[in-house]
Amino acid sequence: MxxxxxxxxxxxxxxxxxxxxxxxxxxxxxxxxxxxxxxxxxxxxxxxxxxxxxxxxxxxxxxxxxxxxxxxxxxxxxxxxxxTIGFVFQSFNLIPTLSALENVETALVPLGTKAPERRERAADALRSVGLGERMRHVPSEMSGGQ
Incomplete structure (x- = not known):
């Protein structure tokens, strides 16, 4: 809070x-x-x-x-x-060659989160904002709002 x-x-x-x-x-x-x-x-x-x-x-x-x-x-x-704090940036902070799932996963790497947990948490986060169907898309295949 x-x-x-x-x-x-x-x-x-x-x-x-x-x-x-x-x-x-x-x-x-x-x-x-x-x-x-x-x-x-x-x-x-x-x-x-x-x-x-x-x-x-x-x-x-x-x-x-x-x-x-x-x-x-x-x-x-x-x-x-x-x-504790999450940031959602638009394309200027995304790695263009990585999928949405991989881009979200990168935020968990410095925390030492193991790959399977990173993938699961990233997928859950994307689903929670309505992007479950876009996980495998790279930034150029998505709108700025997505």
């Missing part, structure tokens, strides 16, 4: 301070689905960066299952990202 409290992210643009996020309070429960919608420059990507542990807030806390991502050292944060 995520619990964001007072999350603020400020950037400097010359002498000006830009508030990308200003005091965001948000709870996302286990199994919840969230839609982030808003205008360009409204902080959507910044919020996703915070949830993924890819950026740190200027102020506030981001608790993931009770652990404040904003306060973790880089090594511990990397471990949390590798074991």
């Amino acid at each position: 995520y619990e964001l409290s007072g999350v603020t992210k400020q950037y400097r643009r010359g002498k000006e301070t830009v508030d990308a996020l200003a005091g965001v309070d948000l709870t996302i429960g286990e199994g919840d689905r969230l839609v982030i919608k808003g205008p360009t420059g409204g902080g959507k990507s910044t919020l996703l960066q915070m949830l993924g542990g890819l950026d740190r807030p200027t102020a506030g806390s981001i608790l993931l299952d009770g652990t404040d991502l904003a306060r973790l050292g880089e090594a511990k944060l990397t471990a949390v990202r590798g074991r």
